[in-house]
Amino acid sequence: MARARLLRAVALSASISLFSGTVESFQKPPDVEAILTHLDDLYRSKSSTSRMEIRVVSRRTTRTLRLKAWSRGEEEVLVVIEEPAREAGTATLRVGDNLWNYLPRIARTIRVPPAMMLGSWMGTDFTNDDLVKESSLHKDFVSRVERRSEDPEGWWLTLEVKPEVVGRWAKIEFLVSDDWLPIEERHFDRKGRLARTMRFDEVKTLGGRRLPARLVLTPTDVEGQSTELRYLEIDFDVPIADDTFSLSRLEQTR
Amino acid sequence: MAWVSSKYAFRSVGRNLRRTALSVLGIGIGCTLALVTESINRGRDELFARMGAYSGAGHLRVVPGGWRLRRDPRLRLADGKRDLEAARSLPGVAAVTVRARAQVLLAMGTHVVPLEMVGVDPENEPRTYRFVQNLEEGRYLAPGESGAAVVGRAVAERLRAELDDDILATAVGKDGDIEAALFRIVGIVATGSEDLDASICQVTLDDLEALTGLPSVAEVAVILEDWQASESTRALLAPRVAPGDEVLTWGEIAPEFQGHMEQDKAASRFIGFLIIVIVLLGVASAQLAAVLERRREFAVLSALGMQAGHMVRLVLQEGLTLGFFGGALGFALGAPLVWHLASAGLDFREYMGSSYSFQGVVLEPILYGDFGIWMIPYVLLIAVGATLAASLYPAWFAARTDPAVALRVAQ
């Protein structure tokens, strides 16, 4: 599930593996399993550093953050806010099941209690189980090719959740391009209603991989609300100092 | 002369039957009223205790040590099984149930509702938490069922979910990791209070344990047959529970109810007092009037040599006799009334605004009067006490009668 992987990269972990696979441009229906595996691994790696921009549009205001993130494995992530200046230096560290926030303005580190980890992340439309869950398109869904799309060119896939899987989405409709990059993802809740839509664009080569650098998440029910994530830079599989993911380092991240 | 005076008292009471009848009737009615009032007062106490207990508090609750201050849903009993056994073995128990709680986030699509989910024992829970008895849609949890949830109406609305929909519950597990489970809504509860409705979500105890990884029993709730035995039963239970666990009464769990009750008790006492005073007034004036009319009689007695002390005793004895019969009458009239109050109860719903259709669930406003052995001494005390008190002045007055003056004065 590209979305889940993507978000983990942002906040908690980014296991990104380079994929330089072949590109199929035929009209014949592609191998769905292969596509899903590709999507699951699109942003994975053993470690990474990245810079990204998050823009949250709400009915009231638009807020843009620029972040720098380090991640290692599935368990360690450090995110530091670079902009806006007012919040620069604010950092979030996750190690395993613990989450800390460092607030430079008051020079304090606070541990987030487990109960508060359940809600929306940083005021965006991403939820914490987006970030935390070990879910996989390939393993959790039964998939098939639905139809061909001409504009944009690609394939619509329908993914239905397997009965024993515990998750919010009963169905996902996925539009992948002919080179197996995600274009649009639609999430349907357990009642079969369209709950949110994710759109991917700005395909670039980052960190040696070709992938969509921009992702926009729009919930269906809330008007005027959307969250946009844009990668500015990514480096995959880089060595990261051990003490990066420590509290003491947290306080020096300015 | 003692026995003479009592014989005289008796006979004089019998002589003027109408006067006696009136006095006895007056005292009787007064006693009936006092009886009914007291029964209602006690019933009101019971109503409050019931309200508090049945809104989940229970009459007694076994909780983990430290819960009283922290109210952390993650706290667990030191030995839930032992506490449950101890509770079941208590005398006078009407129902016992166990619960556990967890802070969860319910989700359907992008809609979320954070609340405290309660794992219950479906068989016993409705007997102790009356809100879940009134299901607006669907049904309650069935014993042994898995994956089912009963939620409040506001929860369903906020999630945009309906009966038979699957909702996701995420909670923080035992080791701090995030756990999730799906539940199907099998029942929807509407209590009439939106806040309450937005906080109700019940699943079976086993399901909650599976979700959180924490052992199931976090509290044992006990409903007693006689709510007034709460304190004494607590004293019985406390030494039998596992060390570290505490036994709380409903007053400690829901102090706001206790506060109201205390306040109401004082108010009721005041009302009872008022009624007694009024009864007293009625009796006193009647007695006094009677004595006044009999001045000649007393004058004659005095002239015949009856001493003041004896006359006082005479009047008092008359008073006592009247009081006794009055009390008996009061009891005879009042007992059936109180019995009716105790069994059928006063249903206040008819007198309350009908626009709140579900208010009957939030508080069942039926007041059951108290019927018990206390009634006999109560009536006697009031009847005799009131008449004695009322007869003091007349007695003194009678004793002071100057025979010459009294005999001279025309009626």
Add this chain to the structure above:
Amino acid sequence: MVAGSTLRIAWRNLWRNRRRTSLAVAAIGLSVALVLAYYSLLRAYADWVLATLTGPMLGHVQVHAPEWRKDRAMDRTIEDVASILDALRRDPEVASATVRVYAPALAALGEEGFAVIVMGVDWEAESRPGRLLAGAPTPRSRGRVLMGRALAEMMGVREGDEIALVGQGADGSLANDLVQVQGLIETPVDFVNRQGIVLEIGEAQTLFAMPDEAHEVVVHARDPDAVELLASKLAGLPNLAGTEVLDWQTLAPEMVSLIEIIEVAGVFALVLIFVAASAGVANTMLMATFERTHEFGMLLALGAAPGCIVRMILAESVALGLTGAALGGTLGLLFVAVTHETGLDFAALTGGGPTELSFAGLSWSMRFYPSLAAGDVGRTILAVLVTSLIASIWPAFRAARLEPARALRD
């Protein structure tokens, strides 16, 4: 004419036996006084319950942004609150108006964060008697907060400690600050004690990036009985266009039923007391009349018409009843007049109820302010009159049918 002379005779008859009449008047008067006293206390109690339920948190009318009550989202605010408050305070039926901010946040003394609700309030308005912070030590300088006692105990915070607050502003930005705990409070509102950190409203607005905005406007009405009207009237104000204006009954229907139960129970007790008083009056009348059989016999023997006797007896009863009622009424009104302003200490009155009510931790002194409506007095006097009349009918007719000889012998 006849009536006039009958009444005069009746009056003179009454006072011929001064002692008996005085006694009867006193008995009736006291009963009436007690009934009126109870009535006034019932009203006082009802007022008190209302004040208790609506005073601290609920107020009489509340204003919110639409949908705020459902999810309490930070960004659903009421804007231009300064001008809203102005407009509200100018309304003659508004006794007071104030605003609040509710912001879920994390609070930490050390490293451990706790979920709290930061409430931004107007110190002055909320510390008036009967309000949320009545009796609490409100801070005088910036950066000071009050904390719910239960919350402080859970966090291990003491007065004077410095804590960090982290939350989300109304614009989604990160809100964080260090504040000092000025005092620990126990309010009548449980969630404030368990999760509340109370901050000055202006500081809260700045911290959470909501200048001139708030989540809730709380209005207290001059006339607590006309709240629904006030709510609809205020809803029509131009400043409040687009907001949700609700009276407390709509906001908290469960409170309404609580009050109704108390009222019904009170009326029930009143009925009982009424009956007791009536029984007393009746008894007195009956006794008084029957005791005078000899006297009536005499009158009959002297040639008085039976009808005349009946009229006289009835007239006497009316006069007696009225006099007693007048006495009682005066005493009752006196009671109310004396206690209305200063109030009555409930504990002293009932001889030992709670002097302070422990309600979710706060001590409430139980002072009641009795009051009476004209209707109450009228009803009581009418009841006494009717009872006196009815109670004297039987003896009256009996007296009329007396054989003078037998009556004289009695």
